[in-house]
Amino acid sequence: MGQVLKRISWVFVTIISILLLVIAVSFINHRIQLNREAGLITPPGTMVNVKDHQMHVYAEGSGPRTLVFMSGAGQLRQCLISRACIPGYQIVIESSL
Numbered sequence: 001m002g003q004v005l006k007r008i009s010w011v012f013v014t015i016i017s018i019l020l021l022v023i024a025v026s027f028i029n030h031r032i033q034l035n036r037e038a039g040l041i042t043p044p045g046t047m048v049n050v051k052d053h054q055m056h057v058y059a060e061g062s063g064p065r066t067l068v069f070m071s072g073a074g075q076l077r078q079c080l081i082s083r084a085c086i087p088g089y090q091i092v093i094e095s096s097l
Helices: 002-038 076-082
Strands: 046-050 053-060 066-070 089-093
């Protein structure tokens, strides 16, 4: 019975170790890819300093109405898609970067 418990605990420790190794390698690869892609991504619009934080502001259009979209979690694309349906001056403000 003691040998069976040793073998089960060894298998359990091995599986946990492999999972932790896979998670660590995935995390390191993710950080490396983020650093590579950081220079490739240029947001449309301008960066504005607000209370010592950078905010991305994108404005376009013309007309009597001004629409302000406060997008969150990087959901700029949905706001840009919706601008085709609503005439007027539109401003998209994203969270601080």
